Amino acid sequence: MCCALNAVYQSNSVLDPNAVFDVERIREDFPILRQQVHGKPLAYLDNAASAQKPQVVIDAMNEVMTSYYSNIHRGVHKLSELSTRGHDEARVKVSAFLNAPDEKQVIFVRNATEGINLVARTWADANLKPGDEILITHMEHHSNIVPWQMACERTGATLKVVPVLDNGELDLDGFDSLLNEKTKLVGVVHVSNALGTINPVEEIIKRAHQQGALVLVDGAQSTPHMRVDVQAMDCDFFVFSGHKVYGPSGVGALYGKREHLEAMPPLFGGGDMITSVSFEKTVYNEIPYKFEAGTPDIIGAIGLGAAIDYLESVGLDAIAAYENELLEYGTAKLADIADVKMIGTAPQKAAILNFVLDCAHPHDIGTILDQDGIAVRTGHHCTEPLMKRFNVPATARASMSFYNTKEEIDRLADGIRKVVRLFR
């Protein structure tokens, strides 16, 4: 079983400006893309919600279940040894993917949301008191808002919100004016799922650290699109979800600096998170196991490892370059349609086209595009405060992956024109 990804780029060097990304070759790796929807070829443009799975991920998960599945860490038999090794290797792959200094600093969780909640329940509960402040941004999705609101309710700390500029960039002056010695933690999204904005997290982290605040970076949207280096970034915590990086849903990871993870109390009690248990006293296991009570998602973790292998084989730099090409192409195409109003036009952006039409509600846009086999997301994208900021109830969002094509973007533009014709 191997990815067989030779010649994704016709030239071997991704730095070669003449290299052409062989998207047709890539599309062959994703069986789901071969189907028709409502009699039209599927154009899947809802990747920011969840990404499709390459055959190598499907095969890796099938292989676990058909040939060596067993519970891990406890068994002395062969299958348990193989499953344990597969699960451990997946952690090493995630660690390398994030450039974590040690795989022990990578905790498997269900998704980015659970990673944020873990930090909010353990680090925040143990460290915050009335008068302390948590700083988040106006472009966070609900997962990076609600856990901190709940932490504030429990600890008496106060939640502060960094404003967003009209083009969808973070207001760094606003950030500076809100950041002070009372700020204990900054929660910031690396790439906005609704706007596509890529935030300058290194700069944010530097400034936060100068004030003694920790920083949690929500990488759910950045990890599929760009190379992430948690050491270069110097973040204290980083979370991401498996299903957005072409792996299965139900598995994700939390990275943390060793000193924080070791000081944090466990969240859940149970098997595997202990070294000894008596009714008088329980001794907790070392990291990462301290945070991984019970049987984990063994098949999911191995699938995530396979997805990371796949992404690395395509090359994250090549992915970022090609998706940027799609973004520029799509931005120009939609700019040609007079009725389209783009929400989110930051200069540093991931391949997300988020828009509204005066004449039609996003749900109506979504239904009509669906009839042409085009899957986009419509609604508030779990960012209700951001929708209020831009004074729209909802938007339509086309979010692109490296398996999308310019032809699919042409079909999107044609579909939007059809909506305009019908509704105007």
Place this chain on the structure above:
Amino acid sequence: MKTTAEELYRAVILEHARQPHHCREMDGADRTAVGYNPLCGDRCTVYLQMPDERIEQAAFTNEGCAISTASASIMAQLVEGKTQAEALSLFEQLQRWLTDEAQPSQPPENGSLLFALAGVRDFPMRVKCALLPWKTLDAALNHQRDAVTTE
């Protein structure tokens, strides 16, 4: 043969969506309720003037798609003059008609108006949009104070 998008958005739906009837806030309403779809953010408010057993006037405001706006417009027209029991019965019949494939293709009473919503039956993801104003009506009639949701 499944309904196409063009058939879903038949002219009568688009007319109601562009120029909805009874779309206004109502001062001094006897009954009012707010409906909300937390998944998509749609929001509807229904106002009823009910000096006695009958709905004398119905009005609504809506923040939502063409389907929900048209459905609210049709609803307000249909329920005026009805008793509480008649209005609730119509809501229940409509709900059954939109969600149960075994139901006949003809809509419940006052067929000519409700027939505009026939296309929604082939779009299960959009049934919630069509029913949001009606669920809000149900809440208003039953004096439900908390916002109702479609979830």
